[in-house]
Amino acid sequence: YASGRLQRVLDDARPAVLLHDASGLAALGDWAAHDTILCNVCAPVTPWQAREAGNPDRHRLGLTSRNLAYIIYT
Numbered sequence: 281y282a283s284g285r286l287q288r289v290l291d292d293a294r295p296a297v298l299l300h301d302a303s304g305l306a307a308l309g310d311w312a313a314h315d316t317i318l319c320n321v322c323a324p325v326t327p328w329q330a331r332e333a334g335n336p337d338r339h340r341l342g343l344t345s346r347n348l349a350y351i352i353y354t
Contacts, residue, residue, distance in 0.1 A: 283309035290316070293353050 281289075286308055290298070297317045300308075305318070319326070338344075 281307070283307060283311070287311045289353055293351075 290308070290311060294314070295316055297319055298313070299319050299321050301320065301322045305320070
């Protein structure tokens with residue numbers, strides 16, 4: 281997508297966290313993240329590296345079907 285289109289989607293969606301790689305961040309152009317946390321998925325150390333390798337126990341975390349799982353912006 282064009283940089284302007286990506287910027288409009290992000291301005292509208294206002295994500296709390298944005299996972300990106302170098303090319304994805306470059307595609308955003310001069311978009312200011314505002315309150316969005318930018319997380320480089322190609323960084324040498326990522327926040328989830330300290331997590332267990334498999335799926336977490338949803339009951340232990342208190343997760344239910346009411347928790348957000350995935351969003352697709354259309």
